[in-house]
Every structure is written in C-alpha cells, then in structure tokens.
Amino acid sequence: xxxxxxxxxxxxxxxxxxxxxxxxxxxxxxxxxxxxxxxxxxxxxxxxxxxxxxxxxxxxxxxxxxxxxxxxxxxxxxxxxxxxxxxxxxxxxxxxxxxxxxxxxxxxxxxxxxxxxxxxxxxxxxxxxxxxxxxxxxxxxxxxxxxxxxxxxxxxxxxxxxxxxxxxxxxxxxxxxxxxxxxxxxxxxxxxxxxxxxxxxxxxxxxxxxxxxxxxxxxxxxxxxxxxxxxxxxxxxxxxxxxxxxxxxxxxxxxxxxxxxxxxxxxxxxxxxxxxxxxxxxxxxxxxxxxxxxxxxxxxxxxxxxxxxxxxxxxxxxxxxxxxxxxxxxxxxxxxxxxxxxxxxxxxxxxxxxxxxxxxxxxxxxxxxxxxxxxxxxxxxxxxxxxxxxxxxxxxxxxxxxxxxxxxxxxxxxxxxxxxxxxxxxxxxxxxxxxxxxxxxxxxxxxxxxxxxxxxxxxxxxxxxxxxxxxxxxxxxxxxxxxxxxxxxxxxxxxxxxxxxxx
Amino acid sequence: xxxxxxxxxxxxxxxxxxxxxxxxxxxxxxxxxxxxxxxxxxxxxxxxxxxxxxxxxxxxxxxxxxxxxxxxxxxxxxxxxxxxxxxxxxxxxxxxxxxxxxxxxxxxxxxxxxxxxxxxxxxxxxxxxxxxxxxxxxxxxxxxxxxxxxxxxxxxxxxxxxxxxxxxxxxxxxxxxxxxxxxxxxxxxxxxxxxxxxxxxxxxxxxxxxxxxxxxxxxxxxxxxxxxxxxxxxxxxxxxxxxxxxxxxxxxxxxxxxxxxxxxxxxxxxxxxxxxxxxxxxxxxxxxxxxxxxxxxxxxxxxxxxxxxxxxxxxxxxxxxxxxxxxxxx
Numbered sequence: 001x002x003x004x005x006x007x008x009x010x011x012x013x014x015x016x017x018x019x020x021x022x023x024x025x026x027x028x029x030x031x032x033x034x035x036x037x038x039x040x041x042x043x044x045x046x047x048x049x050x051x052x053x054x055x056x057x058x059x060x061x062x063x064x065x066x067x068x069x070x071x072x073x074x075x076x077x078x079x080x081x082x083x084x085x086x087x088x089x090x091x092x093x094x095x096x097x098x099x100x101x102x103x104x105x106x107x108x109x110x111x112x113x114x115x116x117x118x119x120x121x122x123x124x125x126x127x128x129x130x131x132x133x134x135x136x137x138x139x140x141x142x143x144x145x146x147x148x149x150x151x152x153x154x155x156x157x158x159x160x161x162x163x164x165x166x167x168x169x170x171x172x173x174x175x176x177x178x179x180x181x182x183x184x185x186x187x188x189x190x191x192x193x194x195x196x197x198x199x200x201x202x203x204x205x206x207x208x209x210x211x212x213x214x215x216x217x218x219x220x221x222x223x224x225x226x227x228x229x230x231x232x233x234x235x236x237x238x239x240x241x242x243x244x245x246x247x248x249x250x251x252x253x254x255x256x257x258x259x260x261x262x263x264x265x266x267x268x269x270x271x272x273x274x275x276x277x278x279x280x281x282x283x284x285x286x287x288x289x290x291x292x293x294x295x296x297x298x299x300x301x302x303x304x305x306x307x308x309x310x311x312x313x314x315x316x317x318x319x320x321x322x323x324x325x326x327x328x329x330x331x332x333x334x335x336x337x338x339x340x341x342x343x344x345x346x347x348x349x350x351x352x353x354x355x356x357x358x359x360x361x362x363x364x365x366x367x368x369x370x371x372x373x374x375x376x377x378x379x380x381x382x383x384x385x386x387x388x389x390x391x392x393x394x395x396x397x398x399x400x401x402x403x404x405x406x407x408x409x410x411x412x413x414x415x416x417x418x419x420x421x422x423x424x425x426x427x428x429x430x431x432x433x434x435x436x437x438x439x440x441x442x443x444x445x446x447x448x449x450x451x452x453x454x455x456x457x458x459x460x461x462x463x464x465x466x467x468x469x470x471x472x473x474x475x476x477x478x479x480x481x482x483x484x485x486x487x488x489x490x491x492x493x494x495x496x497x498x499x500x501x502x503x
Numbered sequence: 504x505x506x507x508x509x510x511x512x513x514x515x516x517x518x519x520x521x522x523x524x525x526x527x528x529x530x531x532x533x534x535x536x537x538x539x540x541x542x543x544x545x546x547x548x549x550x551x552x553x554x555x556x557x558x559x560x561x562x563x564x565x566x567x568x569x570x571x572x573x574x575x576x577x578x579x580x581x582x583x584x585x586x587x588x589x590x591x592x593x594x595x596x597x598x599x600x601x602x603x604x605x606x607x608x609x610x611x612x613x614x615x616x617x618x619x620x621x622x623x624x625x626x627x628x629x630x631x632x633x634x635x636x637x638x639x640x641x642x643x644x645x646x647x648x649x650x651x652x653x654x655x656x657x658x659x660x661x662x663x664x665x666x667x668x669x670x671x672x673x674x675x676x677x678x679x680x681x682x683x684x685x686x687x688x689x690x691x692x693x694x695x696x697x698x699x700x701x702x703x704x705x706x707x708x709x710x711x712x713x714x715x716x717x718x719x720x721x722x723x724x725x726x727x728x729x730x731x732x733x734x735x736x737x738x739x740x741x742x743x744x745x746x747x748x749x750x751x752x753x754x755x756x757x758x759x760x761x762x763x764x765x766x767x768x769x770x771x772x773x774x775x776x777x778x779x780x781x782x783x784x785x786x787x788x789x790x791x792x793x794x795x796x797x798x799x800x801x802x803x804x805x806x807x808x809x810x811x812x813x814x815x816x817x818x819x820x821x822x823x824x825x826x827x828x829x830x831x832x833x
Contacts, residue, residue, distance in 0.1 A: 303714075329716040343714055348707040348774045357704060357715040360697050368695040411715070 005068055007032045007196030008053075008084065008165040013062035015048055022048040023059070024220045030165055030196035035187060037207045037228070038200045040217035041240055041430030046200055049217070050167060054079050054086055066164060077106075083164035087154050089173055095143030100125035102142050103157045128156045132186055148179035155186060165196040172206060173428075176290045177495075184210050202431070203457075204233045216240050241432045257281030258316070260450035261333075261419045263302070266311030271297040272474035275311070279419065279450040284441060286465030287454040289494045294474040295454045296338055299421045303335040304328040315418070329358060334412035336405070338423040338454075344408040345396050352378040352392035355411045381410035385440060402433025409440065420444060421452040426460060438464050458487060472496040515767050515783035518816070519790060526794035533798040540797050547674065549789050554678035555580075557785035558685050558737040559756055560763040562730035564781040565689060565699075567764055569726050570706035570773030571626065571633035576734040576760060578644035579618045580753035583735030584742040585651050587611035588659040604663060612735050618644055619731020620724065627720035641757065648750050660746035668744035678740045682782075685733060690778040698725060707774025762813055763788055768820065 006029035015023040023045050030036045040046050051057045053064065055073030064071050066082050073079045076086065093102050100121045101108070109117040109124070125138035134152050136145060142153060151171060158166055168187070172180050187210060190197060199211055207214060208228060216223040216239040223239050262278040272294030279285045287295040300306045302313060304322040312319050315331055322328045328335070337343035345354055356363060356374045363373040378392045385406045389399055396407055405425065412420060425441060426434040441464050445451050455461045461468055468480045470493035477493040523541060530540040538545065559576050566573050590596055590610045596603040618640070625636045651657070668677050675683075693699035704712040705719050713719060742748055767784030769776030788809060795805045 305713075324718075325714055326716045326718060335714065337714055342708070343710045346704045346708045346711050346774070349704065353700065353704075357700075357712070357717070360700055364697060368691070369697055369700060 004031050006030060006065070007034075007067065007194075008198075009065040009068070010049075010053075011063050011065065013049065013052060013064075014060045015052055015057055016060055022220050023052065026062070026217065026220070026222045028215045028222060028225060030198055032164070032194040032196050033191050034213065035191055035197045035199055035211045037211040037214040038198055038217065039202075039207065039214060039236060039240055040223075041432055044217040044240070044430075045220040046217055047169075048220075050086065050169065050200070053084060053167065080158075080161055083161060085158035085161065085163045085166050087151070087158060087166065087168045087171055089170040091147070091150050091154055093142045093150055093153060095141070097142060098138065099129070099136065099140050099142055099145075099153050099156075100138035102153055103128070103138075103160060105157075107160075124160075125156070128159050131159070131189075132156055146179075147174050148176070148182065151175070151183065152186070163190075163195050165198065166190060167198040167200070169200045170202070171199075172201065172203065174291065176292065180206070204236070207236070208233070218242070237431060241430075254282055254446050256283050257448060260316065261302070261452075262314040262317075263298075264312045264314065266298065266301065266308050266313065268294075268297060268301055268306055268308050270474070271306075272471075275471075275476050277469050277476065277479065279452055281418070281448045281450050282445050283466045284445045284451045284453055284464050286461040286468045287452065287471060288456075288458065288461045288468055288490060289471035291456060293471040293494065295471055296423055299335060299423055299452065299454060302328065302419075302421065303333055329415065329417075332416075332418035334415060334417040334420050336408050336412065336420070336422040336425065338427065340401070340404055340408060340428070341397075345404060347395070347397035349396060350393050351382075351387070351389050351396050351399070351407055354396045354407055355381060355414065357411060359415055377414050381414055384413075385410050386436070400433065401429040402436060405429060405433075405437060406440070409437075413444070417449070419450045419452070421454070423454045424456065425453060425464075426455075426457070434460075458490065461490075462487075470494050512768070512777060512780055514820075515780050515787060519783060519787050522787065522790045522794060526790070526797055529798050530794075536797070540794065545793075547671075547676065547679070549786070549793055550679040550682065551676040552793075553785050553789040554676075554682040555737045555741045556756055556759045556763065556788075557682045557782065558733050558740070559730070560760040560781050560785050561682075561685050561689050561778060562733035563757075563760040563764045564767070564769055564776055564778055565693060565702060565726050566633075566730050567761075567769050567771065568693065568706050568773060568776040569702045569722065570709065571723065571726070572637065572761070572771075573619075573622060573633065573727065573730050574637040574757045575618065575622060575640040575644050576730060577753035577756035578641050578648060579615050579731055579734040580738045580756055581648045581748060581750065582618065582644055582651075583611045583614045584738040584748040584752065585648060585657045586614045587739055587742055588657050588746065588748060589651070591659050591661055601663075604661060608739055611739050612732060615731040615733070615735025615738075616728050617731070619727040619729070619734075622731070623724035623727030626727065627723050633723075645754075652750065654750060656747050656749045658747035661743075664743040665746065668740065678744075681736065681740050682785075685736070686778055686782050693778055698722060702726065703774055705773075759788070762809070766813060766816060 009029040011027045013023050013026045026045070026049060038046055048057065052059050053073060054076045055078055056076065064073060066084065071082055073082070094105065103125055104121060109120040111117045122138040129136070129138065132152055132155065134149060136149060142150060145153065171183060175183060187197060199207070201207055211228050213225055214228055214231065214236055215225040216236065218240060226236065226239070257280055259278045260281050264276050266275045267273045275298055277285065287298070289295050297306060301308050302322065304324045304327050307323065313322060314320070320331055322331060322333070341347060346357065352374055355378050360369055360374070363370050375392060381387070382389070387403050387406045387410065389403060396404060399407070422441065425437050429437065438460070441451060441453060445466070453461070453464055462485065466482055468482070468485055468490065470477045470480065470490055472494050473496060477496070480490065526540045534540070559580065563573060563576065587607050587610070590607045591603050596606060599606065622637055622640050625631065626633045670677050672680060693702065701712065701717050701722055704715070704717060705722055709719060738753070763784035764776070764781050765771065765784070766787060767777065767780035769781060791809055791812065792805050795808060
C-alpha cells in the first residue's frame with residue numbers, strides 16, 4: 001500500500017489558539033481504500049484537526065494535500081467540492097424535509113424560472129440510496145427515520161460528489177449493534193471504491209474490527225501510526241494516554257450490606273415490563289442492553305420522572321411511591337443522567353453553583369444563600385473526587401467531560417444518597433478519565449453506597465459491576481454474577497437469545 | 504473569564520457614557536435651548552422619567568432569566584391605574600378619608616399581583632409557552648380596561664398623592680427612589696437567594712433543574728406575581744401624579760421593557776442576565792430619547808434610531824460571543 005498516492009495528506013499542521021497549542025506539527029496520510037482510525041483523548045486535538053481539514057480553522061503553518069496537490073480549505077462546502085466530506089456525530093438534517101431535499105439541500109436541481117426539478121431530484125437520490133442498500137426512498141420524511149437511517153442520509157449526502165476522503169466522527173455513538181453492522185458494510189463498500197476513510201472513535205472494538213491503520217494524537221501532537229493487524233488495545237491506549245488502562249473484572253471484596261433498593265415486577269407501558277431486581281449497600285449492579293432496551297426508562301421511573309403502570313419499588317424494605325425527582329431525592333435516590341450537558345448540568349453556572357443546586361435550599365443564612373457553606377461543600381467534594389478546575393468560579397461548560405461528570409457525581413454525593421444511579425457514566429469521556437470514573441464508582445460501593453450503573457459498553461459493565469442485569473426489549477433476560485458472566489452469554493442475553501439457565 | 508464578564512456587564516455603562524459625551528458635544532452646536540444637556544436637574548428628571556418603564560423592565564428581567572416572557576405588563580399597568588384612580592371615588596373609600604389613599608394603593612397593587620398570578624398559573628399548569636399565554640392575557644386584560652370605562656379616560660386627582668409623587672427626597676424624585684429600591688430588591692433576590700439561583704438554573708436548563716429536584720412551577724408563579732406587582736407599582740407611582748388614565752395607556756410598554764432588558768445583555772433564551780445591566784438599558788434608552796430631543800430630533804426619528812441601535816448592539820454582542828465561543832472550543 002505504501003507506494004500509493006495518498007488520498008489525503010497533512011503535513012506539519014500547526015494551529016495555536018490564545019494560550020493553547022492545539023495542534024503541534026501534525027502529519028499523517030490516508031491512502032485510497034484505507035480505513036484510517038484517528039484516536040486520542042478528548043482535547044488531544046482531533047476536533048481541531050477536523051476543523052482545519054474542513055476549512056473552519058486555517059492552520060498557522062503546514063499544508064493539506066489532496067492526491068498530492070497542495071490545497072487550501074476555506075469552508076466545509078469547498079472541502080466537499082475537493083472531495084473531502086464529513087459525517088458528523090451530531091446529525092444536521094431538516095426533519096420536516098424529505099430525504100432527497102436533505103441530500104441536495106442548497107444545490108437542488110433546477111429547471112427554468114428557478115423551479116425545482118423534482119423528478120431529477122428524486123431519481124438521482126434513489127440512485128444513490130440504491131448503492132447504500134437502505135430500506136427507504138427519496139420521498140421519505142427525514143423525521144420519520146431512525147437515527148441510524150438518518151446517518152445513512154448524511155452518508156448519501158457525502159456521495160453526491162465523488163469523494164476522495166470521508167471522515168466519520170464517532171459515527172456509532174447512538175447506533176444499536178445491528179445498525180452498526182449496516183454502517184460497517186457501507187464503510188467497507190466505500191473502501192472498496194477506493195475512498196480514503198478517516199474514522200474517529202473512542203471504541204476500541206470497532207477500531208480493531210474495521211480499520212487498517214491507527215494514528216494517535218496526544219496533547220496536539222502526532223504520536224505515531226500503527227498497523228491495526230500488528231498492534232493491540234494496550235499499545236494504542238499507551239500511545240494515547242502514556243499508560244495502560246485497567247479493565248479487569250473487579251468483583252467487590254468488601255462486605256455487602258442490606259438490600260437498599262428492590263424493584264418488583266415494575267412495568268411502564270410498552271417501555272419495559274415485569275422488571276425485578278435488588279441492589280444491596282456496597283454493591284454495583286450493572287444494566288447492560290442495547291439502546292432502547294428500557295434501561296434508562298427504569299432509572300427514570302425510580303427517580304420519579306416516569307410513573308410506572310404496575311409494580312412496586314421498595315427502599316430498605318418499605319414500599320414507596322415516587323412521583324417526582326423531589327420525592328426521589330428526599331428518599332435518598334440520585335440519578336447521574338445519560339446526557340450530562342442536556343440533563344445534568346446548568347452550563348451557564350459555575351462549578352460550585354452546579355454542585356450545590358439540589359440542596360441550596362438548606363444552605364441559607366437568613367433570606368440569603370450562604371456563600372461560605374457552598375464553598376465548603378464544593379471544596380470538600382473537589383478534593384474527594386479530584387476535580388480539576390482553576391476554582392469554583394469556573395463555568396462548568398469550560399471543564400473537560402470527565403471533570404463535568406465528577407461535578408454531577410459530587411452534586412449527588414454531597415446529598416448523602418443511599419442509592420446512586422449512574423446512566424452511561426463515561427459517555428464522551430476520554431480514556432484517561434474513564435478509569436478515574438470507574439475507580440470512583442468502585443470506591444463508592446466500597447463506602448457502602450448502593451450503585452446502579454447503566455452502560456452500553458461491555459468492558460465497562462464487566463469492569464465495574466458485581467452483578468449484571470441483561471435486558472432485551474424491555475425485559476430482564478438474565479442476571480449474572482461477576483464470576484459466572486462471560487461475554488458470549490451476555491451478548492446472547494441482550495440479543496434476546498434464551499439460554500437454558502434463564503430463571 | 505472574569506474579565507470577559509466584566510466587559511459584558513460594563514458595556515451598557517460604556518454606551519451610556521458615549522451617549523452623554525455625544526449629546527453634550529452635539530448639544531453645543533445643535534440644541535435649541537441654551538441649557539447644557541448634562542445639567543444636574545435634567546439628569547434627575549431623566550431618572551424620574553425612566554421609572555415607569557424601568558420598574559417594569561426590571562421585573563421583565565427576572566421573567567426572562569427564568570426563560571419566560573410577559574407581554575401583558577402594559578395592560579396590567581393600565582388596569583391597575585384604573586383601579587387606583589377609580590377606587591378613590593367609591594363612596595365607602597371616600598368615607599375612610601385619609602385612609603383611602605393607602606387602600607387604593609393596595610387595591611391597585613393587588614390587581615397586579617392577581618393578574619400576574621393568573622399568567623403564572625396558566626403557564627405552570629398548562630405548560631403552554633409564556634409568549635402565547637401572555638399574548639392572550641395582554642388582549643384579555645386590555646379588554647377589561649376598555650370594558651371599565653369605554654373610550655373615556657378615568658380621572659381622579661388626589662392632592663396628597665400628587666404632593667407625594669412630586670416630592671424630592673435627598674434630591675431624588677419619589678419615582679426614582681422606587682426605581683432604585685426595586686432594582687436593589689431584585690438584585691438581592693436574583694443574586695443572593697435560593698429563588699434567584701433556581702430561576703437562573705431553570706432558565707438555562709430546565710431539564711437539569713428538574714433533575715436536581717427543583718420545582719419549576721412555583722418559581723414561574725412567583726416571578727409572574729412579581730412582575731404583575733411591579734407593573735402595578737409602576738402605574739401607582741406614575742398615576743399618583745398624573746391623575747388621569749386613558750384606556751390606551753401602557754400600550755407597547757411590554758416592548759419597551761423588553762428592549763431595555765435585551766439592551767442590558769439579558770438573553771431571550773433564559774439563564775443569563777443581570778438586574779443592574781437592565782437598569783443601564785433603561786437609562787440608555789431614556790438618554791437616547793432625551794438626547795435626540797435635545798438636539799432637535801422629533802419622536803419618529805427617536806424611535807427609528809433606538810430601533811437601529813438595538814439591532815446594532817445585538818449584532819455586536821453576537822460577534823463578540825461567537826469569538827469567545829470559538830476560542831473555548833479548542
């Protein structure tokens with residue numbers, strides 16, 4: 001492959017922002033027909049590099065080559081005209097418009113007098129969709145499609161030009177396993193057509209499944225390129241964070257306490273049915289399943305955001321009715337939500353105010369909130385959780401994902417809950433901070449908290465849980481202890497395959 | 504970050520300074536009167552004239568920080584004024600003698616609180632957007648104003664009240680004291696109390712606030728009652744002096760109030776904003792009006808210029824913000 005002309009090559013790219021050297025002499029090349037992974041922790045410079053490629057930022061020095069022709073990128077549209085196309089993690093589609101209109105948005109085929117040539121539009125679109133082998137047509141309203149199919153629309157949009165290089169930014173973040181398979185087929189197909197592919201992801205299993213080479217960035221610097229076939233996760237991780245990540249099984253060795261929370265035959269309409277489980281103090285119970293299996297909905301029910309249609313929740317053996325988060329919090333239940341920025345944090349507020357938000361009522365002196373009491377709580381949990389921030393006045397939106405997550409966790413710990421539910425604890429968090437969050441969760445269990453962890457990442461669930469509840473289509477398929485669980489049996493359970501051991 | 508915040512908070516005051524300098528200099532050449540623009544009495548008067556819309560704008564700030572809007576304040580203002588003036592002519596009130604004045608005040612203020620509570624309850628219990636709810640109540644409350652006395656003005660002059668309204672304590676007019684007092688109260692409320700903290704949180708991220716166990720509805724209700732109270736307080740202060748209310752009075756006040764709030768840097772989307780900056784916005788608008796009048800512009804020109812400046816200021820703000828964000832994303 002080495003004697004080929006690279007589809008896309010970057011040479012000596014430097015980009016500085018006031019106070020930060022975001023990209024420091026980055027060079028790498030993507031060959032035609034190659035899937036090239038770009039990895040690095042959050043803040044390593046991946047997104048800046050992509051913005052340079054897309055012409056949103058201009059590099060201070062360095063050069064971009066397309067098929068060895070030096071090229072200056074000025075905008076994503078111009079990059080697309082040069083054959084460099086982006087498939088972003090966050091989809092940017094107009095829900096109310098048809099698939100065809102979305103694909104040709106801004107460049108609809110015209111007839112005389114500025115009229116849209118609908119026939120040509122639908123025909124070309126259907127031709128492109130046919131190559132992607134998707135189950136919808138040009139006239140479908142985009143809002144009616146699943147996330148995975150919407151992503152296909154984005155990919156189809158990339159194919160309206162003859163792309164030389166396609167950049168996928170965390171494309172599987174919100175896909176189910178079955179949908180991933182379809183996506184990987186499409187990537188393989190693009191690869192077969194000689195397109196160079198840059199694949200950005202945090203997920204090691206995918207990287208090793210579909211990529212040919214892996215380039216790693218750390219702190220804005222290019223750290224090297226590895227042949228995927230000749231390396232392993234450890235080597236990549238070390239390159240990314242400078243050390244290796246511990247993801248071994250990790251059953252608790254400490255004594256477990258009484259059952260803190262028990263759920264009996266809980267149902268919520270069509271979302272989930274007859275769910276029963278219990279969590280003891282000092283125990284971490286992992287919920288594993290595909291997106292849409294009903295895990296988050298169970299957490300929301302326990303936290304009072306949804307009303308169950310049947311079943312009961314018992315705290316310390318007492319049946320309780322929880323109708324709102326206010327009541328859940330009063331019962332000592334805390335929820336670290338899945339979408340940190342959308343559901344967990346008030347981004348316009350500083351770190352301290354976010355942390356004390358649920359209990360600010362109790363931190364008053366006369367009619368006013370007591371500054372001192374708030375700062376005391378913040379300091380305590382900043383030290384306890386090792387939150388790295390210049391000070392409590394820092395806006396929480398300026399922190400890294402890992403530190404933001406610690407703020408949310410600290411917010412609940414400072415309320416001294418008995419049950420802590422953590423939904424996707426490390427989503428969008430870089431590898432280094434991931435293990436910190438994992439250790440934190442293990443540590444909380446050791447201190448006697450009953451912890452429920454919901455995760456879509458198998459290594460994570462295996463790593464942190466004492467027991468694992470496997471869910472499929474709103475039902476609990478099986479419960480595993482950490483000694484008996486195997487990856488195979490877990491995958492079978494969440495794919496709805498009944499095994500003999502099902503209770 | 505801190506420097507940036509200071510810059511944003513300071514911008515409106517810098518703008519006021521520019522206005523003062525400009526009108527003083529331009530006044531030298533263009534003014535028809537030979538009094539200086541920065542005349543002390545003129546400035547005191549300016550503060551007094553800022554009060555009616557200013558008091559409402561301060562209330563609008565907390566509503567907008569909370570993520571809502573209230574379009575019914577102008578109608579509430581008019582209806583409270585009618586209650587104030589008309590109630591003093593009721594036979595049983597007149598029988599009370601000197602007590603009729605404070606009672607009329609209470610009735611008028613109570614009217615504002617009730618009208619605000621109606622808005623707040625509807626927004627809370629139905630979940631309909633505050634824009635729609637208060638658009639409806641704006642029309643509805645204005646309808647009540649016209650039902651009361653048709654097209655006729657409602658008048659009653661009470662000389663005790665006039666004396667009170669025209670008094671100057673420590674140099675400042677009564678209305679100015681009310682404006683400053685309300686500003687101080689709301690500033691404390693928004694920056695130092697739990698209610699203020701939660702209002703910001705709800706305005707910026709309602710879902711996160713709910714997840715933190717904050718009850719959204721009661722905060723909405725309190726804020727709508729507060730702005731209703733302030734709309735009627737504004738009316739009470741103003742009509743104590745003028746003694747006559749036309750059914751069209753207070754129209755467009757909601758838009759002037761929103762203009763002042765936005766000029767002060769509060770975001771329409773909620774979660775951001777400052778009481779003190781709104782005070783700056785109120786003074787800036789009044790300065791523009793007075794200043795343009797001073798150099799001989801007519802009312803139509805004044806509105807045109809204020810409109811242009813509002814758009815220009817928001818455009819600048821957007822440019823500055825975008826730059827800040829881009830740097831953050833590195």
